[in-house]
Amino acid sequence: MAMARSTPRxxxxxxxxxxxxxxxxxxxxxxxxxxxxxxxRSLSFDDSGDVLAxxxxxxxxRVWHASTGDFRSRFSSPxxxxxxxxxxxxxxxxxxxxxxxxxxxxxxGTDRFTSNLSGHTxxxxxxxxxxDENRLVSxxxxxxxxxxxxxxxxxxxxxxxxxxxxxAASEPAMGEVLVGSAAGVVALGIMDT
Numbered sequence: 685m686a687m688a689r690s691t692p693r694x695x696x697x698x699x700x701x702x703x704x705x706x707x708x709x710x711x712x713x714x715x716x717x718x719x720x721x722x723x724x725r726s727l728s729f730d731d732s733g734d735v736l737a738x739x740x741x742x743x744x745x746r747v748w749h750a751s752t753g754d755f756r757s758r759f760s761s762p763x764x765x766x767x768x769x770x771x772x773x774x775x776x777x778x779x780x781x782x783x784x785x786x787x788x789x790x791x792x793g794t795d796r797f798t799s800n801l802s803g804h805t806x807x808x809x810x811x812x813x814x815x816d817e818n819r820l821v822s823x824x825x826x827x828x829x830x831x832x833x834x835x836x837x838x839x840x841x842x843x844x845x846x847x848x849x850x851x852a853a854s855e856p857a858m859g860e861v862l863v864g865s866a867a868g869v870v871a872l873g874i875m876d877t
Contacts, residue, residue, distance in 0.1 A: 688733025693750060695736055697724035703738060705750060715753030719746060726768045730775030735792075737778045739766035745780050747771075747792065757795060762788050770811040770820075773856070781808025785824055789834060799834050803842075812854030812861075821861055823852035829861050 685696040692708035701719045706712060722741025729736050729750060736750040743764050747756040760766075765783030772779075777798070779789045785804030790797050799820075806825030813820055819840075820832045827849045831841040848866035855861075 686727035686729050686736070688729040688750070689731050691729075691733030691750075693729065693733040695727050695729070695738075695750070697727060697738065699723050701740060703727075705736065705753060714751070717748070717753060725766065726770075728770045728778075730771040731773040732775065735771050735775035737769045737771050739769040739780055745769055745778060745790075747778060757792060759790060759795070762786070762797065762800065765807075768808045768811045768822075770813060772813040772817050774817070777813075779811045779813070779820055781811050781822060781824075783807040785826065787811065787820070787822055787832070789820070799832075799837055801832050801837070801839070803830060803839050804828065806849075809849065810852035810854065810861075812856055814854075814859055815856050821854050821859075823849060823861065823863055825849055827865075829863060 687694045695705045697703045703719050704716045705714045707714050724738045724740045727738045737747045739745045743766050744760050746758045761780045761782050763782035763784045763786040766780050767783050768781040770779050781787045787801040788797050789799035804824035804826050808824050810823040818834050823829045827847040829843045830839050833840045845863050846865035852863040
C-alpha cells in the first residue's frame, strides 16, 4: 500500500497482482489494473501523487500516471528480483532495490539508469529519497540502514540495527528511519549526514 503526500490518493495491491488506486476522502476507486507481475512487493508515489511505481515478483518495475492509471513505462531491475521501489519527490527518478541487495536508480525522462549502488548483503526492504533528492536511504535484511550519495555514487553512512531486520519506513523531510526486527525492537534513527 502507498499513500500520496500532498494529493489525497492511496494505492494498494492484491496478492495476485491487481493494483487499485482510490481518491480520498471520498474513497472513490479511480482505476484498477491487472499488472500480471505476480505479487506486487512495493508501491510508491511521488510527492504530488501524480506518479505511481510498483515492483513485482517478475522483477520488473511499472510506472503509471496516478490520476488516470495511464501506463507510463516498464523496466527490469538490473539485478533481477525487485523487492522495493521508491519515487523521488518531483517524480523524475525511480529507485529499485533487489533481492541481491543491489540498488539501481532510473531517470524516467531518459529511461536510463543513472546510479547502481551495492553494499547490502541481504534483500532490500525499504528505499526512500531524502529531502535534498541527492541522498537515498535504504534498509536491508542484512540488518543495516545505509545512506547513499547519488552524485558521488557511494555510501556515506551506515547504521547496523539488527541482523534480523524485517521492515522499515522513512520520512524524507526529517531524515528519520523507523525499523523493526524479528526481536520486536523498533528504532528511530536520524539519518542526517
